Amino acid sequence: MITSKTSFLALIGNPVSHSLSPIMQNAAIQYLGLDLIYMAIPCENEDLEIVINSLKKMNCKGLNVTIPFKQKVFDICSEISPVAKKVKAINTLKLNDNKDWIGTNTDIDGFIYPLKNLNLAKKTALILGSGGAARSVIQGLIELKLSKITIISRNNNSLDGLISNFKYDIDIEGLLNTNNEIDNLIQETDLIINTTPVGMSNTTNYDVIPFGQSFWSAINSKTIVYDLIYNPSPTPFLKFCDKKGCMTIDGTNMLIAQGAQSLSFWTNGLEVPFEVMHDALKKYL
Ligand code: NAP
Secondary structure, three states, rough: OOOOOOEEEEEEEEOOOOOOOHHHHHHHHHHOOOEEEEEEEEEEEEHHHHHHHHHOOOOOEEEEOOOOOOOOOHHHEEEEHHHHHHHHOOOOOEOOOOEEEEEEEEEHHHHHHHOOOOOOOOOOEEEOOOOOHHHHHHHHHHOOOOOEEEEEEOOOHHHHHHHHHHHOOOEEEEEEEEOHHHHHHHHHEEEEEEEOOOOOOOOOOOOOOOOOOOHHOOOOOOOOOEEOOOOOOOEEEHHHHHOOOEEEEEEEHHHHHHHHHHHHHHHHOOOOOHHHHHHHHHHHH
């Protein structure tokens, strides 16, 4: 029950109306019997500072941060976790006892969650896309101790940025999607991760697969294919790879695991029920 003592958590971004976080977070909050609610706050770029500073003065316990603010909130934090600094993005903020914001990033643990038991140490991975999510994926693969990462992208500048950020942590290379070596790499790689929005519902690319079907002629049934997109689930890319015999993983478990990790952070380490969040999403979708 919401009472005059109830505090709140929120997602801040623009847009936020499509977000599934309120559904899964409120299910977990109710299950745990916490006197909290979770809601979405749409915020314009120019209002970010005033909104965040005002939330400090209210009964707000923490925030999730999404596009386009994951970098912008660095300036308002008094403390930032090493992992958020490394991937240059904050997706979770918590108010400390002095009412200062602490920032961290739970996307890395979220990404790792469905891969944890697959013994990927010393294996190789191909990442499609070189945007914000690719940073969390690279950091996750470093933590899983893969031996080599190749990023395939159409954008030379962002490829260079990723390579210089991670080149001392793992054997990493960036290739444009027109590179001739790619067929061999696709044939040999152990894991492929799509971090592009290609195949996502409500976009112009909802019915296509990254770089087109002919790009994937060499794909091997031994390869694990992970698509960060959770709507639709499965994406056209995962359906295509499933038909080729690959093991496929969609973005749902990453979404839930990063949310569970954020709720645990806000509640100082409570064990958050993954299945409750999963069931709430399944019922809603
Ligand atoms: P982003 O920063 O905009 O990066 C997107 C990347 O994809 C860029 O490298 C972009 O290249 C590339 N790209 C876009 N359209 C493309 C196309 N038609 N063909 C080839 N490459 C294309 O976005 P993001 O924040 O990384 O998010 C990417 C995806 O991950 C989204 O679908 C998001 O929903 C998903 N995601 C899921 C979770 C989860 O919890 N499951 C978490 C985070 C993100 P250019 O620079 O050339 O445009």
